């Protein structure tokens with residue numbers, strides 16, 4: 001997901017950036033744009049088609065756009081500040097998506113279907129048949145972040161993560177929800193942060209792809225406000241994920257990624273899957289910082305074989321770092337490309353290749369980096 005950092009009193013956009021997201025199953029990808037405001041907030045689902053048109057999507061009344069409102073109807077809950085694609089949580093062939101109340105202790109999972117219906121989706125919390133699941137958490141921090149993480153336990157149902165940076169006496173935690181045909185009522189796996197009070201563990205949650213190539217998707221949780229300048233944790237999916245496995249001090253189910261950018265770097269402020277940048281079949285992912293650097297971790301097989309923990313090669317790109325995202329494959333060469341921005345008027349597109357290097361990407365006149373400035 002993209003963690004929005006800015007003026008929450010104005011309408012802001014955050015697109016579904018993950019995977020194919022065909023909510024109504026018509027073969028065209030759809031996307032959500034959040035518009036968090038100081039009132040109740042809103043979000044808009046734009047339906048893809050063979051010939052999308054701005055005048056249609058922007059019309060006051062159109063079937064190509066579904067306008068979503070805070071089902072709780074309350075002000076100041078930051079509905080729409082965070083949106084995330086969730087793949088197919090219910091296993092019915094339609095993509096689902098997440099919109100938490102980022103300041104409201106509730107996260108909403110919207111269920112895709114052949115006949116998506118805004119009125120039904122906007123029904124008040126607790127309404128049966130709303131085609132929406134309202135997941136309740138404790139404390140105002142629950143729902144500050146949300147991310148679909150594909151399928152981390154390999155059962156064919158997509159899974160997702162909700163962050164609560166204020167839980168656990170200020171150390172933060174995340175809830176991992178495993179999808180299923182009738183997963184309502186199943187308790188999430190709760191991972192409590194151990195990075196200290198005020199570390200903001202869970203204020204970054206992100207899909208990482210399958211980093212170690214074992215067939216299970218992996219995910220990242222950031223705690224960017226530790227006294228050491230931030231930390232990020234890579235959690236490995238498996239056939240039987242467990243709280244104990246993910247939280248043990250010594251474990252092969254988790255990898256702790258340490259900050260190398262110095263105090264105050266806010267390493268882990270952002271994270272995202274980068275796709276497969278070097279085309280080796282292993283998922284690569286980004287950890288952003290406010291140090292002016294972003295870090296690409298290249299996926300690799302477990303070492304030694306049979307475990308989960310890979311030896312990850314890290315490439316640091318310089319110039320920005322607070323906003324990171326996959327870009328898909330911009331130039332169609334089979335290597336995924338990625339974007340890094342500062343949130344202050346610049347963004348950089350990094351082109352993937354079989355053998356990417358920091359030297360080539362960071363060169364002042366690089367041919368594998370495209371610098372974008374505000375037009």
Ligand SMILES: [Ca+2]
Pocket residue numbers: 021022023024025026027028029030047048
């Ligand atoms: Ca569609």
Ligand SMILES: [Ca+2]
Pocket residue numbers: 150151152153154155156157158159178179
């Ligand atoms: Ca699953």
Ligand SMILES: [Ca+2]
Pocket residue numbers: 209210211212213214215216217218236237
């Ligand atoms: Ca994996």
Ligand SMILES: [Ca+2]
Pocket residue numbers: 275276277278279280281282283284298299
């Ligand atoms: Ca790779």
